[in-house]
Amino acid sequence: MKLFFFIFSIVLLYACSNNSSETKTTAVSTEQGKLIFFPVTAYLKGQIHEIKEKGLTPIKYTTINNRTDSVMVKLDSLNVLSKEFLQPEIDSTNLINFFTESKFLDQTIDAFTFTYDAKTNVPDSVSLIHWDVYVDPETSKVRRVYITKKSGSNKILQLTWQSNQWFKIVTIASAADGTSTIEKEEKISWDY
Numbered sequence: 799m800k801l802f803f804f805i806f807s808i809v810l811l812y813a814c815s816n817n818s819s820e821t822k823t824t825a826v827s828t829e830q831g832k833l834i835f836f837p838v839t840a841y842l843k844g845q846i847h848e849i850k851e852k853g854l855t856p857i858k859y860t861t862i863n864n865r866t867d868s869v870m871v872k873l874d875s876l877n878v879l880s881k882e883f884l885q886p887e888i889d890s891t892n893l894i895n896f897f898t899e900s901k902f903l904d905q906t907i908d909a910f911t912f913t914y915d916a917k918t919n920v921p922d923s924v925s926l927i928h929w930d931v932y933v934d935p936e937t938s939k940v941r942r943v944y945i946t947k948k949s950g951s952n953k954i955l956q957l958t959w960q961s962n963q964w965f966k967i968v969t970i971a972s973a974a975d976g977t978s979t980i981e982k983e984e985k986i987s988w989d990y
Contacts, residue, residue, distance in 0.1 A: 833899060836912055836931050838888035838943055842959060846876045849988050856988040862981070871986060879986055880965065883945050883957045886924060888914075896920045903935065910935055925949065953981070963989035 849856065856871040858879070871879065886892060897914045904911045910933040916926070929945040943959040952972045959965040964987035971981045 833890065833894060835888065835890045835894060835897075835899060835914065837890075838929060838931060838945070839884055840889070841931075841940060841943065842880065842884060845959070845961065846880065848962075849873065849876060854988040856986045857990065859983075859985045859987070861983040861985075876986070879967075879984070880957075882947070882949065882955055882967070886926065888926070888929065888945075893924070893926070896924055897926075904932075907932070908935065909933060909941055927954070954978075963987065 850873045853873075855873075856876070857868055858871045859866055859868045877884070893914075896917055896919065898917060899912060899914050901910065901912045903909075912931040912933070914929045916924075916928065920926075925948045927946045927948060929943065931940060932942045932944075933939065934941050940961050942961060943957070945957040945959075947955050949955045949969070954970045954972070956968040956970065957965060958968075964985055966983060966985040968983050969981040970978050972978050
């Protein structure tokens with residue numbers, strides 16, 4: 799088990815150090831038995847910073863009722879577009895008491911998978927439900943981040959962040975009868 803934590807720490811240290819915009823993030827590890835979550839929010843902010851630094855012009859594709867429109871995105875708008883997933887800060891400091899972590903090498907997708915699920919005592923003020931971090935075992939870089947959170951009383955937001963390529967936010971509305979429908983999909987791509 800100690801070997802797994804050591805390898806995991808090395809993998810994430812390498813992943814964080816490979817990107818200049820991510821050098822401020824800390825690696826997931828255990829410090830005398832204390833669990834430290836992967837700093838997802840810092841990673842996403844690093845990705846946004848990298849897009850801005852490179853001067854890339856993302857395109858936003860919005861799909862509502864099977865109709866898709868596209869528009870160029872100003873770099874200053876990236877924080878606004880992703881703001882729902884930048885708060886609350888996903889790190890060990892404020893969420894370790896409310897979420898559990900499981901980790902394994904998923905050979906079906908060839909990735910180290912770190913899964914975070916809510917415990918039963920999560921306060922109503924914490925809208926996060928679940929998140930996953932997928933790390934490439936060969937390059938030790940984060941491949942993808944997936945986050946699910948509540949939005950109001952009857953909506954769920956899902957973020958899929960494909961590292962260095964795009965992110966997509968899906969808004970799902972739940973009806974009183976228990977059915978769910980996709981209300982809107984927004985995909986912001988900068989690797990085209």
